[in-house]
Amino acid sequence: MDLKEHIINLPRKVYIGNNILEELSTYFAQLNLGSPFLFVTGPYVGKSITKKVLESIPQNKEFEVMTVDNATLDDVYNTEETAKRIGAKVIIGIGGGKSIDVAKYAAYKINSEFMSIPTAPSHDGITSPFASIKGLGKAVSVKAKEPVAIVSDIEIISSAPRRLINAGIGDTVGKMVAVKDWKLASKLRGEYYGDYTASLALMSAKHALMCTKIIEKDVQSGVRILMEALITSGVAMGMAGSTRPASGSEHLFAHAIEMMKPDIALHGELVGIGTIMMAYLHGIRWKKIKRALMSIGFPVRARDLGIPDEMIVKALTIAHSIRPERYTILGDRGLTWRSAEKIAQVTGVID
Ligand SMILES: NC(=O)C1=CN([C@@H]2O[C@H](COP(=O)(O)OP(=O)(O)OC[C@H]3O[C@@H](n4cnc5c(N)ncnc54)[C@H](OP(=O)(O)O)[C@@H]3O)[C@@H](O)[C@H]2O)C=CC1
Ligand SMILES: O=C(CO)COP(=O)(O)O
Ligand SMILES: [Zn+2]
Numbered sequence: 001m002d003l004k005e006h007i008i009n010l011p012r013k014v015y016i017g018n019n020i021l022e023e024l025s026t027y028f029a030q031l032n033l034g035s036p037f038l039f040v041t042g043p044y045v046g047k048s049i050t051k052k053v054l055e056s057i058p059q060n061k062e063f064e065v066m067t068v069d070n071a072t073l074d075d076v077y078n079t080e081e082t083a084k085r086i087g088a089k090v091i092i093g094i095g096g097g098k099s100i101d102v103a104k105y106a107a108y109k110i111n112s113e114f115m116s117i118p119t120a121p122s123h124d125g126i127t128s129p130f131a132s133i134k135g136l137g138k139a140v141s142v143k144a145k146e147p148v149a150i151v152s153d154i155e156i157i158s159s160a161p162r163r164l165i166n167a168g169i170g171d172t173v174g175k176m177v178a179v180k181d182w183k184l185a186s187k188l189r190g191e192y193y194g195d196y197t198a199s200l201a202l203m204s205a206k207h208a209l210m211c212t213k214i215i216e217k218d219v220q221s222g223v224r225i226l227m228e229a230l231i232t233s234g235v236a237m238g239m240a241g242s243t244r245p246a247s248g249s250e251h252l253f254a255h256a257i258e259m260m261k262p263d264i265a266l267h268g269e270l271v272g273i274g275t276i277m278m279a280y281l282h283g284i285r286w287k288k289i290k291r292a293l294m295s296i297g298f299p300v301r302a303r304d305l306g307i308p309d310e311m312i313v314k315a316l317t318i319a320h321s322i323r324p325e326r327y328t329i330l331g332d333r334g335l336t337w338r339s340a341e342k343i344a345q346v347t348g349v350i351d
Helices: 020-030 043-055 073-086 097-110 162-173 175-189 195-214 219-240 249-260 267-282 286-295 309-321 337-346
Strands: 013-017 037-041 063-067 090-095 113-118 149-153
Touching (some): 013 020, 013 219, 020 149, 037 043, 037 097, 043 090, 090 097, 097 113, 162 267, 162 286, 175 195, 175 249, 195 219, 267 286, 267 337, 309 337
């Protein structure tokens, strides 16, 4: 048994409920977090949700707000500089995955606290200690800071556009494939397989499937289940000390598309499509996953997202090379053009 030191950093508190963003100052006090605070937000969320949140911060607390358009190294650098200039004690990401990742990585760089305030349930970076930053020379996420707390206001999150909610379901069902890939790597390569963290990731995927049955009738209940699933998946990554439980071949496909055409679709949308195809390769119930996604209006065809068929096939053929150290069903040599085309056609992703 490998008894090497393994340190797990987890969030101290998860606040979840309706209209709880008004309580932010109370949470700062409960967590003993001093000001100045630096809020990192996006252009849309900044003008709407963040503006409202700031109204509830007491006048004696110092804070500054930064707006980031993207999650690039430049955005991180600007955030770091601002945080140093104002002596920020906490960097707070408020918005979608990009704002949260910039805040998370900047906090890691300057060793300040990081707080996560998601405004959409579109990804599982909400709790994870990893960040996806463009410009680091990697398509995949890197180690960053775990959140001291997560504040999940279900009222706000469930009002996010349906596309963002569906993307979160796509990111989460992907764990079914990710865990299969991990098990395979353990069998074929002797890689360490963490049963406990794999179970957590799998449970989050099952909850995402459950969410597809509820969300049409009751958005708030569906989103609450989804948020718990996203938080659980993030915790699984934190415990594993790697994104292994949450990212396998389905993510490699998504990263391959993102490399070729950044921002062509939401992260979770690409992961959802990747999940259907990789579940087919693994011989697991890909039709059930596809049906569940279709039932919520999730874009399951390349053309629904405006992605050319050739790009899907190309992504399938290069996906294995993105993170060669993480063995998946794609193997070391990847798929041939013909087999990739067939997989995409059989699963109905392309015509
Ligand atoms: N760290 C990790 O482990 C993980 C990181 N990721 C990363 O996260 C990113 C994907 O996150 P995602 O959220 O999909 O994309 P974005 O952060 O790009 O957000 C998509 C859009 O949704 C908007 N938005 C957010 N909340 C609301 C709301 N309540 N109402 C209306 N619009 C809203 C954002 O506005 P605005 O313009 O104001 O930002 C943005 O325009 C990728 O960069 C991906 O790599 C994904 C999974 C895991
Ligand atoms: O998106 C992620 C988990 O959902 C992170 O995965 P990567 O480590 O592949 O970037
Ligand atoms: Zn993901």
